[in-house]
């Protein structure tokens with residue numbers, strides 16, 4: 188079986204709809220066809236300040252949501268990044284192969300550091316993509332399910348895998364980004380040309396899966412559209428409606444063309460009302476399942492402990508090989 192690897196941050200508590208449609212849905216699908224490793228990336232989370240208590244709690248919330256979304260610990264390996272020290276260890280080696288200019292070209296870093304200002308930007312945020320390189324290469328992953336915003340980081344992973352293999356000898360598998368075109372970028376409901384993101388200046392256009400369903404329904408009903416009245420997918424000219432169609436189509440499994448037909452001659456209000464209802468129907472059991480996992484932290488922690496053990500077996504082997512290739516003297 189080919190390998191898949193991906194990670195999601197525990198920072199915001201709740202996943203948002205972009206995380207789910209862009210990434211988590213693909214995690215669930217790939218556990219059927221791949222030897223899949225998924226992790227809650229707490230090391231990545233601390234690249235911006237975190238309250239320790241909240242971080243610990245949110246790590247469990249993230250794991251609970253992954254299980255509620257359909258990850259099955261018998262069919263994939265689910266773990267917490269900091270439980271596998273090899274991530275930080277391989278990241279150091281990869282840091283030493285990464286050009287300063289190369290890292291400086293990462294657009295996510297440029298965007299985030301510009302927002303934060305130079306004095307508040309950490310070196311950790313700068314080397315975040317290199318930690319991601321280590322995350323992927325440790326598992327010899329073939330496939331990396333992510334949203335469009337992560338494409339550049341997977342490209343960097345490919346460059347560094349090739350650089351390492353050329354310099355030291357064949358060690359790492361060449362990974363590919365697994366990006367599903369339709370849901371690669373879910374947009375903010377209030378600003379439908381910007382990515383839905385937890386760090387947007389307003390939360391009005393952000394659907395958090397763990398929010399009260401009626402809050403999410405209200406946000407959908409007040410989504411920004413356009414002054415036209417035709418319900419048609421046209422990302423260029425009708426980004427708001429197109430985004431709603433994408434969300435509706437993916438949540439309900441109805442094709443976009445079918446939805447266009449269904450709403451022919453009907454107003455935007457009808458589409459929004461039905462989508463709001465579909466959203467409530469989807470998030471209500473999702474929230475309940477998440478809460479069930481959170482109500483039983485011992486079981487949750489034991490799933491994560493077993494996952495970490497399985498992950499370490501693979502990561503440890505890759506790290507040992509990489510250390511050897513680099514020329515580190517083996518510890519006796």
Ligand code: AQP
Pocket residue numbers: 194195196197203205206207208209210332333334335336337370371372373374382383384385386387
């Ligand atoms: N809007 C989105 N559409 C599609 N996919 C998305 N992802 C994030 N936003 C969208 C994908 O979700 C996965 C996990 O992301 P993360 O934990 O790295 O969070 P993030 O990318 O930091 O999420 P945000 O909300 O975008 O955070 P900020 O605002 O801090 O940058 C990834 O696979 C990502 O592609």
